[in-house]
Amino acid sequence: MKKSVDILGLQVISISEGKELGSVKGLVINSSEGSVAALIIDDGKWYLGAKLLPFSAIAGIGEYAVTVEGSDEVLSVSTAPDYEKLLAADIRIIDTKIVTKTGRILGKVVEFNIDENGKIVACDIEDVKGEALTLAAQRVITFGKQVTVIAEEDAFITETTVPVTKEPPVQPKEEVAPAPVVKTALPVEAAEKQQEEPEKKVDDKHRKFLLGKKASRRIETDNGVIIVDQGGEITEEVLQKAKLAGKFVELSMNIQ
Structure with missing residues (x-):
C-alpha cells in the first residue's frame, strides 16, 4: 500500500525516453469508485494547461519516481473530458469530516x-478525542468534498496500532465474568510481507518491461565496475547488479 503523501512530489519518468516528465502535484479522486483515477503532473508548463497521468498507465511507483512507458501516457486535461469532470469535483478526502449516516x-x-x-x-483518521484510528474504505458510503460519510457502527473504526482479540470467558463458581481484553500486535514478518506484496508486483512489471532492452550507454557502479556496456542486453543479472549498486533508476532511464 501507498499513502498519498508517499506519491506527492515524486518525479515522473518515461522509461522508453529516459527523461523526466514532471512531478506529481496532486491526486484526482473518483469518489464513486473510491479510487485515485489519475495523478496531476506539474511539468513547468502551466500556461499550456494541466497535465494528467491516468493511474492505469503507471508502470511503477518507487521511493524516487513514478515510471511510465512513454511520455504519450501523460494527457492534457483538454483532451480528457472524463478526468476534467473529476478535477472539477475537487474531492480531496484529507481534512474532510467523518460523519455517520445518522449525523454523528x-x-x-x-x-x-x-x-x-x-x-x-x-x-487514517483522528477522532474527536485526538486519537489515531483506521477506517476501512469499504465502510465509506460517500467520499465528499467536505464530508466523508460512513455507516453508523462504531465498530467499523479500529485503533491503528493493535487489533483486539477476546479470550474465552473465565468460569468462576458463582458468576461468569469476561476475561480482560488482550491487545496483540500483528507479527512483524506478516506485516512486512503484507506491505511488500503490492510493491513486488510493481517491481515485477517494471523488470519485465526492461528485460531484453538495450542499454543506450554504459552503466557503471560508483567504483567504476561495469554493470552493462552501451548496446548491451538487459538481463536478469544486469538488473540485479543495477539494483544492488543503486543504479536501477539510472539504468531505467538509459534504454533503447
Missing part, C-alpha cells in the same frame, strides 16, 4: 492509503 461526527481524515491499482483501501 466522529473526527476527520488525516491520510488515506491506496493499493497498486489506485483503489482506496483505508483512511
